[in-house]
Amino acid sequence: MSTLAGTAVVFDLDGTLVDSEPNYFEAGRRTLAGHGVTDFTWADHERYVGISTRETLRIWKERYGLEAPLDVLLADKNGRYLELARAATHVYPEMRRFVELLAHDGVPMAVASGSSPEAIEAILAGTGLDQWLTTVVSAEEVAHGKPAPDIFLEAARRLGVAPADCVVL
Structure with missing residues (x-):
């Protein structure tokens, strides 16, 4: 059982999950x-x-x-x-394993990226990460891209958790 009860994880994509x-x-x-x-x-x-x-x-x-x-x-x-x-697209092996472990423990997860929705979908589908990372937010979907927190706040909203209950990588 996870010790992360009540915590969600939000991943950046490029340079965090994958080497794009x-x-x-x-x-x-x-x-x-x-x-x-x-x-x-x-x-x-x-x-x-x-x-x-x-x-x-x-x-x-x-x-x-x-x-x-x-x-x-x-x-x-x-x-x-x-x-x-x-x-x-190369997935960092340790990050794939981390995503798998979190998914196994039922931890809510999202991707919040400055990339376009099409690029996010292509990368997740091409790497197989889409089976675990189904909540996705692109900077194109919010008023202000990074470094503003808008995509991370939207990811928390879509996950149904308070921003304070999120860990962002």
């Missing part, structure tokens, strides 16, 4: 290659970690002289990312 950064890099590399930029490296990618995709693409348009409209680039990169997310 290689997929973001590869989606960006393929997008740029499709527009003639073939020398994009991991070191180049690291400059954009933590910056929104839209802002990154705006910078790329300027830096690499990309002529495609921002929305076209965004759709291209997002499509490539979703394909990779479904097929090749």
Whole structure:
């Protein structure tokens, strides 16, 4: 029996449950290659970690002289990312085991992520985590994304628990 009675766990997704950064890099590399930029490296990618995709693409348009409209680039990169997310996202083994243990003990759990609902679904389905993590909140569904607490408060609401009864990872 769990000693976490009355406690819920809310997970961030990217960098906490899964290592999605290689997929973001590869989606960006393929997008740029499709527009003639073939020398994009991991070191180049690291400059954009933590910056929104839209802002990154705006910078790329300027830096690499990309002529495609921002929305076209965004759709291209997002499509490539979703394909990779479904097929090749690495779950941290210890986190998978932790989720399984919590599920076995009946601990309510949610994912609260800055990623899009489509990306969250693709990652959870592609990794099999969707069998345990069925409550999901995307920053697109709340008024203010991180670092504001809105997604975590919404996760607590959807789980039916008080925010004070949540542990957020």
